[in-house]
Amino acid sequence: MTPTCRACDRHVGLHRRGLCRTCHNLHAKTGTLHWFPPKPRTSRPAAARVQDFAELRGQGELRTVAAARIGVSTRTASRYAARIRKAAA
Ligand SMILES: [Zn+2]
Structure with missing residues (x-):
């Protein structure tokens, strides 16, 4: 349409x-x-999703499970993980 x-x-x-x-x-x-x-925007900004992802991972969720729960692909989740590692370093 x-x-x-x-x-x-x-x-x-x-x-x-x-x-x-x-x-x-x-x-x-x-x-x-x-x-x-x-x-x-209907979705939360990327920074907020990274935070959510970090929180879920902190609770011991698998990367794939955490990705699914925040509604991103595992590939995106890998980028988030890299961003979190970089921020922590
Ligand atoms: Zn018009």
Whole structure:
């Protein structure tokens, strides 16, 4: 399904802030972009996920289990582990 522009309701490719390029340009020009605030992020920021991961690992969870519980891949978890080791060093 094609997304719908929040301003003109046309089914178009969206540019930013849920607006099509035409509407985004228009509102940027007229200074009314703040009428369309960007959507808040749905996921926790990476720093918070690293913290959660460190906590779970501290509780003795396996890396793969900790990764699954915070909703990241094991590859990402490995990066988090490296980041934590680096921070601790
Ligand atoms: Zn539009």
